[in-house]
Amino acid sequence: MYSVSQGPKFVVARAEGPWLWDDNGDRYLDGTASLWYCNVGHGRTEIADAVHRQLTQLDAFTVYGDFANAPALELSERLAAHAPVADPRVILTCGGGESIETAAKLARRYWAALGRPGKTHLISRTGGYHGLHGVGTSIIGMDRFRTGFGPMVRENSVVPHDSVRALEEEILRVGPDRVAAFFAEPVIGSGGVYAVDAEYFAGVAEVCRRHGVLFVVDSVICAFARMGNWFGIERYGVRPDMIVFAKGVSSGYLPLGGVITSGALAEPFWDRPGNPFHHGTTYAGHPTCCAAALANLDILEREDLFTVALEVESQLDAAMRTLADHPLVREVRSGTGVMAAVQLTDEALGERGITTAEVFAEARARGVILRAIPHSLLVSPPLVITWEQIDHLVSTLRAALDAVAQRH
Missing domain, CATH: 3.40.640.10 (Type I PLP-dependent aspartate aminotransferase-like (Major domain))
Structure with missing residues (x-):
């Protein structure tokens, strides 16, 4: 969870709804509700x-x-x-x-x-x-x-x-x-x-x-x-x-x-x-x-976010499953709760030397924050995320996978 790093830090400066801004003013979609917790979204007065x-x-x-x-x-x-x-x-x-x-x-x-x-x-x-x-x-x-x-x-x-x-x-x-x-x-x-x-x-x-x-x-x-x-x-x-x-x-x-x-x-x-x-x-x-x-x-x-969450669960599931045909993807796990995982293939992680950290970095460079574990990219957005924002999240993840595949 915590690491010792001498490199530059990603400094989160402010947040609102499902969005984050860094200290340079660049905006990012919070695809993980930080560490799975910001259910109602950021900035609730x-x-x-x-x-x-x-x-x-x-x-x-x-x-x-x-x-x-x-x-x-x-x-x-x-x-x-x-x-x-x-x-x-x-x-x-x-x-x-x-x-x-x-x-x-x-x-x-x-x-x-x-x-x-x-x-x-x-x-x-x-x-x-x-x-x-x-x-x-x-x-x-x-x-x-x-x-x-x-x-x-x-x-x-x-x-x-x-x-x-x-x-x-x-x-x-x-x-x-x-x-x-x-x-x-x-x-x-x-x-x-x-x-x-x-x-x-x-x-x-x-x-x-x-x-x-x-x-x-x-x-x-x-x-x-x-x-x-x-x-x-x-x-x-x-x-x-x-x-x-x-x-x-x-x-x-x-x-x-x-x-x-x-x-x-x-x-x-x-x-x-x-x-x-x-x-x-x-x-x-x-x-x-x-x-x-x-x-x-x-x-x-x-706001009955209980009912909203079931709707978002269905929307997120439908969107995430479009990634199942990507050549780097072994499996998409979604459809139970507002959470999902995209697991990379054994070939990608092994012979091709691809890491989930690379996909995470490409997604962040395109304005979406995901969570990388050794074999998968995880998604767990705030429950207030919209369909358009889900589409942005998934299309950005696909672009990140494409970019990594082209490098390897």
């Missing part, structure tokens, strides 16, 4: 005004222990009202990686509170991205993010992203008495935009229930209308034990995240004396960040 009002009333104060503030309480209530979790409770954090840490600790602590401290093993999926904190780095489904850091959380394993059978076999191999939780994104995002069929998550939920494994949905990328609903997982009709969220909850205007957990998981800590969950962070429940999130949710609902 309603959010800026809400932040200003909150700063003049209560800038910040901890919610540790029995302290609270009105924006944090209101936000928690609104999120709980929409969460597909039984008797939901909300733990606020500062972002997605911190939320994954919280969910993993809560899963392990829950089993210990029930007298089963051996249930500490965590299972995740190939391609899954769960942030780069300690637990997230340990369970991430991409080796390049784990290499060189030494041992972190040792008790974890990764299974194929689309196989219920592989999950059950791994639970049985490790032992149900040792497995605490299974983590999965509704659609794998940063790992390459991989969706699954409608039956997959129903099967996962049943396997986890049968073997006493907590089912944790990582909705950091997929929530807040990016999949046309509140948390993404509703699309599959299942009720997980926990949902991790961040990014789109505030459209990135201020850092915020959280975990929505079922009442059953909270019960040992909320309703039983002498059994605390010793966990919390300095800025969790930050009132100004929560005020930004509340204004963001107002926009999502007032």
Whole structure:
């Protein structure tokens, strides 16, 4: 995510809607909503005004222990009202990686509170991205993010992203008495935009229930209308034990995240004396960040960006699939949520020595920002993008592919 570079920097100076401007005044289409988060678009004065009002009333104060503030309480209530979790409770954090840490600790602590401290093993999926904190780095489904850091959380394993059978076999191999939780994104995002069929998550939920494994949905990328609903997982009709969220909850205007957990998981800590969950962070429940999130949710609902997102999903899918015939393209993955991936052929990446970074650079030179991973170019624009802007994005990506193909 971060790199050390001695070269010139691309300095983003301002933004509005789906557009960015650099410090030279050149305009670019934000084809990735920054890092998957600016769902309502840039430059929303309603959010800026809400932040200003909150700063003049209560800038910040901890919610540790029995302290609270009105924006944090209101936000928690609104999120709980929409969460597909039984008797939901909300733990606020500062972002997605911190939320994954919280969910993993809560899963392990829950089993210990029930007298089963051996249930500490965590299972995740190939391609899954769960942030780069300690637990997230340990369970991430991409080796390049784990290499060189030494041992972190040792008790974890990764299974194929689309196989219920592989999950059950791994639970049985490790032992149900040792497995605490299974983590999965509704659609794998940063790992390459991989969706699954409608039956997959129903099967996962049943396997986890049968073997006493907590089912944790990582909705950091997929929530807040990016999949046309509140948390993404509703699309599959299942009720997980926990949902991790961040990014789109505030459209990135201020850092915020959280975990929505079922009442059953909270019960040992909320309703039983002498059994605390010793966990919390300095800025969790930050009132100004929560005020930004509340204004963001107002926009999502007032403009019905949930319905809009389903329309944009269809438009983006149709446009992206026109790239499938390009000689450098192996596969286009789109049609589930406002996100897509264009994977290059093995020949392009191998024999011809083409890199996705080259395509990214050509697209940016033509005024479109994409996201490059080793084998694919990823797209996840703000939900307010228009059909004309989608067409501009896709035609620019085609031009970038053409330019790279001509060089090689």
